[in-house]
Amino acid sequence: MVDISTGEARLEKLDGEADSYILHVNGVPSSSITLSDPQRLDFEYLDWMRRIIDVELPAGSLRAAHIGAAGCALARAIDSARPGSKQTAIDIDAKLLDFAREWFDLPRSPSLALRAGDGAVEIGKFRPDALDVLVRDAFDHDSVPSSLQTAEFFAGCAVAVKDSGLYIANVPDSGDHRILRSELRGLGEHFAHLAAATEPAILKGRRRGNVVVLASNTAPDVTGLDRSLRTAASSATFLAGADLRYRLGL
Numbered sequence: 001m002v003d004i005s006t007g008e009a010r011l012e013k014l015d016g017e018a019d020s021y022i023l024h025v026n027g028v029p030s031s032s033i034t035l036s037d038p039q040r041l042d043f044e045y046l047d048w049m050r051r052i053i054d055v056e057l058p059a060g061s062l063r064a065a066h067i068g069a070a071g072c073a074l075a076r077a078i079d080s081a082r083p084g085s086k087q088t089a090i091d092i093d094a095k096l097l098d099f100a101r102e103w104f105d106l107p108r109s110p111s112l113a114l115r116a117g118d119g120a121v122e123i124g125k126f127r128p129d130a131l132d133v134l135v136r137d138a139f140d141h142d143s144v145p146s147s148l149q150t151a152e153f154f155a156g157c158a159v160a161v162k163d164s165g166l167y168i169a170n171v172p173d174s175g176d177h178r179i180l181r182s183e184l185r186g187l188g189e190h191f192a193h194l195a196a197a198t199e200p201a202i203l204k205g206r207r208r209g210n211v212v213v214l215a216s217n218t219a220p221d222v223t224g225l226d227r228s229l230r231t232a233a234s235s236a237t238f239l240a241g242a243d244l245r246y247r248l249g250l
Contacts, residue, residue, distance in 0.1 A: 004095040006140075011103060021103075023071040025096065026141055033104050038076035045210040046074050046137075048197050049168050051228045052214055053078070053091035053133055055221055056166055061085040065131050065160070067119035067148065068138025068170075071100050072112065079107045088113045090122045092138070092145075120147035126160040134161050136169040143172065144179075151186055158190035159213075166193065167215040173175025173198070175205040177248055183213060184250060191215035195222075195240035196248075197229050203247065204236055212236075 001010045007026040014020040019035040032042035041047045061084035066072050066075055069091035076206075078085055087107075091097050094116035106112055115122060119138055134157055138148055147153065157167050167187070173180050184194050198211040214220060220221075229236040238248055 002146045005093040009096055031073045033071045033073055038080040041077055045170055045212050047232055048212045048236050050077055053222045055228050062132040064133045066101055072106055075112055079111055086110045088115055089116055090115045090119050092118055120153050123156040127160045128159050131161050132165045134167050154186045154190050163217045169213045171211045171213050173202055173211045174208045180211055181248055187215040192217045193219050195220050197236040197238045200237050
């Protein structure tokens with residue numbers, strides 16, 4: 001256990017694994033890292049995000065930003081799979097970033113720059129149309145900070161992301177879809193296309209869990225995404241367009 005700017009962090013080594021760890025931030029599992037295999041993403045929603053990126057964006061290097069860094073698991077996977085990518089990981093907790101750099105042998109800038117700050121402020125520092133992909137995966141304990149759910153934040157994201165690019169977010173869903181609907185409606189004011197991926201039980205409101213939200217100005221490859229997400233280790237249902245609006249009551 002170590003003290004960080006927002007509380008405490010703990011690194012848990014996985015039993016029977018040579019170099020796999022879970023990073024806990026203020027008691028919440030926040031990253032799963034295997035040092036020898038950056039492509040291994042044990043958190044199901046991160047695997048879904050990686051699959052969405054792979055289907056939607058052509059092979060090759062990316063300009064990416066991550067709001068909510070923790071252990072930078074997805075950033076490590078992108079760096080490994082797409083050499084030459086330039087990424088920025090932003091986190092409100094400066095000390096956590098220092099520990100992540102020390103513990104996880106992260107790529108150095110410009111491959112992966114770490115920036116301490118409030119994502120709601122930092123998003124405004126990117127040039128317009130700068131990003132191929134913007135990932136929001138930031139939490140205050142088990143909730144998304146309210147500053148990252150505002151109309152102003154979504155507008156800033158839409159400015160920073162290329163027309164051909166993606167905004168992807170991890171949205172916690174308690175089963176009533178209230179927060180999920182609010183975020184989708186907010187994003188719909190600034191992006192032409194919306195989609196979501198999650199486990200069927202979460203979609204049906206039977207349990208709480210993670211929903212991956214996708215917003216873009218280019219129509220998603222519904223067939224390709226559905227095929228990829230259904231064959232993931234943890235299968236996900238992909239919803240877009242009229243199907244999304246109907247299933248979630250938008």
